[in-house]
Structure formats: C-alpha cells, structure tokens
Amino acid sequence: MTNHQYSIEYIACVRKSAAREYLFSIGLPVEHVLFSASEAAGGGGVENVEGRDLLKLGSGGDGDDAYCVDSETGEVLYRGSDDPSLFFVNSSPRKFSECLSVFEVETVRSAGEDDPEMLEELADLLGRSLGEIDPLALRDDPGFWRSILFDVTIGDYVDNES
Structure with a gap:
C-alpha cells in the first residue's frame, strides 16, 4: 500500500505533534477501498465543524465525503456527503x-x-x-x-x- 505523505505546510495547523509527525513522515494510503488520501486544493485550511477545527485528509469511495483530523486532539473523523454529522473513526492517524x-x-x-x-x-x-x-x-x-x-x-x- 503506497502512502501519501502530507506537506508540512498543509498539516502545520495540526497541533497534536504525534499526529502531525505521522502525517508528514509516513502518511496515509493513497488508494484504499475505504479511503483515498489527498490535500485539499489551494492549501486547504482548517474548517470548523461542530466546534472542532478539522483538516481534510482525504475522501471515501465517491469522493463527496471527507475524512478529517481534529487539529487539537489528532482524532480522525468522518463526515458523509448526505449527513454533515461527524463520526469518530480512530484516535489517531497512525491507528x-x-x-x-x-x-x-x-x-x-x-x-x-x-x-x-x-x-x-x-x-x-x-x-x-x-x-x-x-x-x-x-x-x-x-x-x-x-x-x-x-x-x-x-x-x-x-x-x-x-
């Protein structure tokens, strides 16, 4: 499985150092049946959703959904295309x-x-x-x-x- 290593500029907003280091040095799968890593166009930036500062890490099958990292906690969250609610996925990008x-x-x-x-x-x-x-x-x-x-x-x- 080939990984996408995120640019340090893109993930600079991630305050949880272990999450930021993992995304920069190892990264996440470029292509997986559940996930495709990507950096948002134009450098991305943090989006505030339900009071959480989130940075998009990639998308799922149809590309309209988003996997994000919470810049404060380092948790990975999922937001579907039809339902803007956030769903906890994992406690860190590594996990x-x-x-x-x-x-x-x-x-x-x-x-x-x-x-x-x-x-x-x-x-x-x-x-x-x-x-x-x-x-x-x-x-x-x-x-x-x-x-x-x-x-x-x-x-x-x-x-x-x-």
Missing part, C-alpha cells in the same frame, strides 16, 4: 492507517466468500482486530467502524468475481 491495513488484509483473504456464517465470523474477527489496534474505534454504536463491520457481514466488501 486509522493500521485499521485500514487490517481491513484490507482480512477482506482480500476472504474474497469470494458468500456464506453468511463465514461473513459474520469475518466481521467478528475484524471487530476484535480493530479493537486491539484502537480500543476507541468501536465505542460508538452506531459508529463508523461498526457500520463498516455490518457491511462486511452482509457481503458488501466481498468480490465475488475471484
């Missing part, structure tokens, strides 16, 4: 990247699976793995990762053309 990696490995390994019982086991395994990486990832119900796990259970991330 977000680790969760994306686990998600990719497990769903690729299960490609072509269509047995409902196996899909449920896959979702359970992913849930345990996500919780080990970031104990806060599954705190919200409904929440970002819980929604993804439900989608796994119903087969949304299974490629039946393998």
Whole structure:
C-alpha cells in the first residue's frame, strides 16, 4: 500500500505533534477501498465543524465525503456527503492507517466468500482486530467502524468475481 505523505505546510495547523509527525513522515494510503488520501486544493485550511477545527485528509469511495483530523486532539473523523454529522473513526492517524491495513488484509483473504456464517465470523474477527489496534474505534454504536463491520457481514466488501 503506497502512502501519501502530507506537506508540512498543509498539516502545520495540526497541533497534536504525534499526529502531525505521522502525517508528514509516513502518511496515509493513497488508494484504499475505504479511503483515498489527498490535500485539499489551494492549501486547504482548517474548517470548523461542530466546534472542532478539522483538516481534510482525504475522501471515501465517491469522493463527496471527507475524512478529517481534529487539529487539537489528532482524532480522525468522518463526515458523509448526505449527513454533515461527524463520526469518530480512530484516535489517531497512525491507528486509522493500521485499521485500514487490517481491513484490507482480512477482506482480500476472504474474497469470494458468500456464506453468511463465514461473513459474520469475518466481521467478528475484524471487530476484535480493530479493537486491539484502537480500543476507541468501536465505542460508538452506531459508529463508523461498526457500520463498516455490518457491511462486511452482509457481503458488501466481498468480490465475488475471484
């Protein structure tokens, strides 16, 4: 998985030093089934949403949604295109990247699976793995990762053309 390393100018507004350093030195996946890293055109800038200063890190599948980092806490949040509400994703960009990696490995390994019982086991395994990486990832119900796990259970991330 190739990562996009964010420019220091773009992420300068991120006050949480560990998050800023990770985004600059390691970055986030350029392309992933759930996420595509990007820097907002024109240098971006912080946007205040629900009282939080957020910097866009990238988007999801259709590109109308946004994954952002809270410049104060370093948390990764998601804002959908249809619902402007914020959803907690992970406690840091590092943990977000680790969760994306686990998600990719497990769903690729299960490609072509269509047995409902196996899909449920896959979702359970992913849930345990996500919780080990970031104990806060599954705190919200409904929440970002819980929604993804439900989608796994119903087969949304299974490629039946393998």
